[in-house]
Amino acid sequence: MEQRIDKYVLPNGMVLLGEPMAGVESVAFDIMLPAGVAWMPAGCSGAANVISDWVFRGAGSRDSHKLGDALDGLGLHRSSSIGSSHMYLGAALESSNLAQALALYGDVILHPHLSDEQFEPARGLIVEELHGLDDEPRQKVMIELRRRFYPDPLGRSTVGEIDDLQSLTAVKARELAGRHLNSPRSIFSVAGKYDFDAVCRQLESLFGRQQAESLSPLAVGLRGPKYTHIPHEGAQVHIGLMTPTARFMDKGYYDARAAVSVLSGGMSSRLFTEVREKRGLCYAVGAKYHSLKEAAGIACYAGTTPDKAQETLDVIIGEFNRLAQGIEEQELQRAKVGLKSALIMQSESSSSRSGSIGSDYYMLGRVRTLDEIKSRIEARTVDSVLDFLARNPFRDFTVVTIGPKEVRVG
């Protein structure tokens, strides 16, 4: 089937996107609300997370239990998350229940009760989540890494800070919810089996009356320290490091993706080969591309026992640096095949497509077709990637370690 992207813009500016998929009975949708952690005022980190729980504790004509029962009754699989720029509310379900699910999400976003009595457990749950991170050093190290790598407030912890959470009041959280949820700057996306006209009519009647708010642009501050060690009496040293690269909308984006894939795409990639296969330093080692609208980086994780931590870090940084010195044709071919295969396989999942078209639109103002992405990947050459690396060398590493032993950086 020829790929089709549906698009409709409500009179108030809210964008609705869709991608129909042949042969599926499921549908997935995502609503990107401009309520990410970077948009929360200073001293209110964690508010977005609290709000994303609080809105499900009663909305429209239903109290918390009835709303939960109604969502569960549709067999809907919820996905809520907080990012730097957005709060993501989404779900995957059987397509026959889509209209009922959208009506419920309309209530959650536009008519949440946000009652005082439900504020405390909503906040309490986020405080629990934050404390739980202390026992999850693998996750915590990447949260601490992004916080220091991106200029404040872009890299803020999406969970929140304990002091901010403890001082957050229902009144303040309600004010923030009112300002950030009800916005025509939201992006709606749907993929799978759906009727786009019906979806548009329903969403227009739900969201069409919201008016655009005036918003001052984000004031971006400084990046954090180059190296931070957080003591933890665990079995391993958990190492996170990140270096700047081209953003999603930059000219060098596809070269950056190819470079990351050569470095850490499959099991024949440089990091896996040098760190794990040849030296047996780690079980888990890998690097991923990560982009916000304002900045982007390559984030690497490795976990290793204390005596091997220094060697692990040195080998990893050595591999980042070695990339610009040369790439073999076959390495690049494998990287390209890997990127293309992953793209096609992800396109079989309605959840994955719905998420992708929404984030494409936010980043680029349009949705890329799979063919466009494929041809951009295919156009990469060893020269184009090396040229990119010469102009955008990996340097300026931010490093965070959690564990029983510190490392030396630089």
Place this chain on the structure above:
Amino acid sequence: MMEFHQKTLSNGLVLIGEVNPAAKSAAVGFFVRAGARDETLQINGVSHFLEHMLFKGTERLNAFEVNEAFDSRGAQFNAFTSEEQTVFYAAVLPEYLIDITGLWAELMRPALRDDDFTIEKNVIKEEIAMYQDTPAFDVMDRCRSLHFGEHPCGRSVLGTVETIDVLTAGQMREYFSNRYAPNNMVVACTGNFDWDRLVVVVEAASGRWPAQSVGRTLTDFAGTKQSAQAAKPNLKREHICLMNTGVSAQDPRRFAASLLSLVVGDDYGSRYYWELVDKALVEEASMHFGPMDGAGIFYNYFCCGTDNGARVMDIVNGIFRDLARGGIIEEELIKARNKVLSALVIKNEVPMGRLVDLGFHWMYLGEYRSIEQDVESVKAVTVDQVNSLIRDLDLNSYTQYVLAPTTGA
């Protein structure tokens, strides 16, 4: 529409496939009946270590060539080992499926070289260390050992640093020759592929493997129902794992058991959710059904602050008592059923998702079950069946393991 095929080679190797010509990808898996329960205590961890060693190549291919062979075809490939099996799998674009299947078949007769064994031992020990820093996993592993006691299902999949340190390549070769027999594995394939070509490529690579007679003795086990705890200096929270007796993967009541676990401990809308998560007493509370070969468990996990542990356990015991007294109600069953059915639809739309069910059904039941048959079995479960299961199982008696911070830390 899906079309099912099956063929047994003369040496006992079973091939199964479910063809979906509309899919954009295909997935293949080699399912081997070799897990921690098939080990002796002396060689504990060998199944999982052996899984790693299969990636190190054959007499013809070294580890780097294996990795390049997969990556040059854009395969998303990996393997996992459990108490009961080792599964090697790959999802690929249709044009690469035959190549990748041939590669896996070749790898099923590994070289098991001494120098690869020595290097990989370090990686295994790093994996053990990583899971020690993952308390949700650690407490589950400890609770499983406590629950099964002397029963072989209590063996740790990873083994311990001690068992791995003393394990020899010779012991691994012997274990391999006893478990990776053609009649002890199943090759399964899903998605968009050509069945006849699949048979040809598997037969070419494995038709000459000699037939062996390898099996597994099954003994049912209700669990020790003991209680234990340990303190670790790096922890801040209390991690609680409970294991109740469940039903086996062959038991017709497994559908009722699966629905029961959602009613009690799904992420949203379950009894645990409303009593514990909604009230912010825990960060996480879940119950999962773990059907196994001839035995079964429910495993429950809770993560909370140290001052809440006792209260959480009071509430959980109350939930178990309420279930024993009053059972579940129709509304709860309907919600759980809708969740299971939509999860089935979503998972099976992707060949890699479908592969796991297809392979496990054959491993446990020796039969093909279509998605429609599973849907019908889920729909047929009644409240009375779930409640009768609750009466049979006695949820109030369980094995418990608690991992907590060292006091005064």
